[in-house]
Amino acid sequence: MAILKIVYYGDPILRKKGKNVSSFDPSLAQLAKDMIETMYEAEGIGLAAQQIGKALQFCVIDLREAEAEFTYTFDGSTPPMDLIMPLVMINPTITTTPEPVTIYEEGCLSFPGIRGEIIRPDAIQVNFQDIDGNPHQISCNGLLARCIMHEVDHLNGMLFIDRMEKNVLVPIEREIKQLRKKTRKKE
Numbered sequence: 679m680a681i682l683k684i685v686y687y688g689d690p691i692l693r694k695k696g697k698n699v700s701s702f703d704p705s706l707a708q709l710a711k712d713m714i715e716t717m718y719e720a721e722g723i724g725l726a727a728q729q730i731g732k733a734l735q736f737c738v739i740d741l742r743e744a745e746a747e748f749t750y751t752f753d754g755s756t757p758p759m760d761l762i763m764p765l766v767m768i769n770p771t772i773t774t775t776p777e778p779v780t781i782y783e784e785g786c787l788s789f790p791g792i793r794g795e796i797i798r799p800d801a802i803q804v805n806f807q808d809i810d811g812n813p814h815q816i817s818c819n820g821l822l823a824r825c826i827m828h829e830v831d832h833l834n835g836m837l838f839i840d841r842m843e844k845n846v847l848v849p850i851e852r853e854i855k856q857l858r859k860k861t862r863k864k865e
């Protein structure tokens with residue numbers, strides 16, 4: 679297993695839409711293991727392929743350490759969380775219910791130290807494939823829904839700062855620009 683390097687805002691890969699995954703081979707399983715390990719090491723609850731430098735429809739999520747209430751069904755039933763997490767989500771597509779919405783302060787491993795409140799729908803349905811290519815469906819709300827929406831945004835080249843209201847974004851704009859500058863200098 680390997681800890682992968684997480685890329686920061688300013689790296690152009692974060693703006694790339696991920697390619698659909700069509701080959702469910704051992705190298706994909708290895709990538710999943712490495713991304714899960716990298717997410718744990720960084721103490722994150724989700725990590726998208728773009729964040730480790732690959733533009734793929736591929737992300738990992740684990741909310742077992744997060745103190746949050748949410749409900750979910752996985753393929754129509756509610757198995758214990760240990761059976762579905764870490765969650766490897768491949769080629770996910772989300773359907774949201776526009777109302778109700780919730781406000782929650784999000785962070786992102788590609789934006790160290792930067793947080794901001796974002797309005798998102800509370801409940802979603804997501805269709806995706808697992809590491810063997812089998813299709814699944816999750817219906818959920820709360821932090822699980824929010825985390826999936828945040829990660830799936832990454833897979834489409836969208837970042838949480840794009841979803842911040844102006845009054846949230848303005849106070850942290852300088853920090854964001856500094857991060858971008860620092861990242862670009864390193865390249």
Ligand SMILES: [Zn+2]
Pocket residue numbers: 785786787788828832
């Ligand atoms: Zn993120």
